[in-house]
Amino acid sequence: MIEKPSKLRAAVLGGLIVGTISGLPGLNLLNCCCCAGILFGGAMSVYLYRQEFTDGMPPMESSDALVLGIIAGIIGALITTFLSTMIFLILGPVETDIVRNFVEKFGQRLENSGSLPPGTMDDLRDKLEQAMKEGGKIGGILRSLVYALILYPIFSMLGGLIGYGIFGKKKPTVPPLPPMQ
Amino acid sequence: MKSSMRLYSFFTVLVSLWCIGILVAPILKHAGWTQSAEMLYSFFARICHQDDGRSFHIEGEKIGVCIRCCAIYFGFFLGLIALPLSRALKRKNVPAKGFFLFAVLPMVVDVVLNATGIHASTLVSRVITGTLFGMSMSWFVVPIFIEACLQLNSRNKNHSPDSGVVRYDRKTQ
Numbered sequence: 001m002i003e004k005p006s007k008l009r010a011a012v013l014g015g016l017i018v019g020t021i022s023g024l025p026g027l028n029l030l031n032c033c034c035c036a037g038i039l040f041g042g043a044m045s046v047y048l049y050r051q052e053f054t055d056g057m058p059p060m061e062s063s064d065a066l067v068l069g070i071i072a073g074i075i076g077a078l079i080t081t082f083l084s085t086m087i088f089l090i091l092g093p094v095e096t097d098i099v100r101n102f103v104e105k106f107g108q109r110l111e112n113s114g115s116l117p118p119g120t121m122d123d124l125r126d127k128l129e130q131a132m133k134e135g136g137k138i139g140g141i142l143r144s145l146v147y148a149l150i151l152y153p154i155f156s157m158l159g160g161l162i163g164y165g166i167f168g169k170k171k172p173t174v175p176p177l178p179p180m181q
Numbered sequence: 182m183k184s185s186m187r188l189y190s191f192f193t194v195l196v197s198l199w200c201i202g203i204l205v206a207p208i209l210k211h212a213g214w215t216q217s218a219e220m221l222y223s224f225f226a227r228i229c230h231q232d233d234g235r236s237f238h239i240e241g242e243k244i245g246v247c248i249r250c251c252a253i254y255f256g257f258f259l260g261l262i263a264l265p266l267s268r269a270l271k272r273k274n275v276p277a278k279g280f281f282l283f284a285v286l287p288m289v290v291d292v293v294l295n296a297t298g299i300h301a302s303t304l305v306s307r308v309i310t311g312t313l314f315g316m317s318m319s320w321f322v323v324p325i326f327i328e329a330c331l332q333l334n335s336r337n338k339n340h341s342p343d344s345g346v347v348r349y350d351r352k353t354q
Contacts, residue, residue: 032230033249033292034249062329062332063329063330063336065329147223147227151227151228161325161326162281164325165278165281165322165325
């Protein structure tokens with residue numbers, strides 16, 4: 001029987017998805033909704049891995065999804081920390097302005113429509129200022145990396161298992177019937 | 182104890198610790214253990230906005246995550262506790278894809294309507310949709326998790342050190 005395909009490609013791509021979503025300002029707000037970005041990355045790594053299966057290979061198993069999710073999470077944590085640090089170092093003040101403008105415009109709209117309780121905007125401003133102060137410090141980066149290395153593999157693994165439940169096993173193609181004689 | 186039950190217990194302990202961490206943060210802060218509390222808040226800040234106006238409070242301090250996240254995690258915990266009562270832990274066939282949609286759709290609708298300003302989500306809507314999502318996810322994910330761990334375990338047992346080739350146990354497939 002042919003061996004299963006290597007998990008490396010799918011795990012790296014899944015990690016890239018996790019890292020991009022979590023590392024880019026604006027996009028990382030997705031993670032405020034129960035780590036949706038990380039769950040999505042884990043699920044996508046399983047989807048991509050499933051695409052690599054061909055006929056004759058043993059079927060994809062749930063253990064593959066579990067391992068893929070964890071690896072994608074670890075890669076995603078490293079990429080996120082690298083990306084967010086680089087963005088902060090290169091575009092520090094620009095990024096701050098972009099995020100601040102976005103928070104002000106979007107938050108004000110939600111506050112006016114009653115979707116945000118009063119006082120939330122002040123809270124968000126304080127958090128933003130605090131994040132900007134900690135962003136460039138070595139201690140802040142290391143702490144961020146440690147937290148990411150704990151959280152991302154857990155949620156990415158859950159994403160991988162959800163992905164396995166959704167995408168399931170690839171159905172083997174049925175060989176054509178021999179012609180009737 | 183059977184392997185599946187052991188794995189289930191292990192998973193339940195982890196989820197319990199997670200939920201306890203959410204509740205312990207405000208208690209620590211109230212007790213004056215500010216540094217430990219801040220560490221916990223900082224940990225959960227990576228996965229939740231922790232908006233004070235959208236969080237439950239203990240002793241006047243907000244808990245580690247917002248109401249929706251709290252509902253998801255505690256719903257997951259409740260679902261986990263109810264899992265052995267409702268179905269066998271080692272069941273191979275996972276719930277249908279429709280089950281996932283059924284779980285996630287109400288929460289997505291609530292979030293999208295709130296984000297677009299069409300309808301402001303309420304405490305009740307956040308708790309109901311979050312709990313529904315969390316409970317359903319535990320029924321969806323935990324049987325697959327247990328199956329995956331058992332497969333890994335059996336793979337390790339079947340690993341032949343001489344050939345370096347992994348033999349897959351047919352029973353687990």
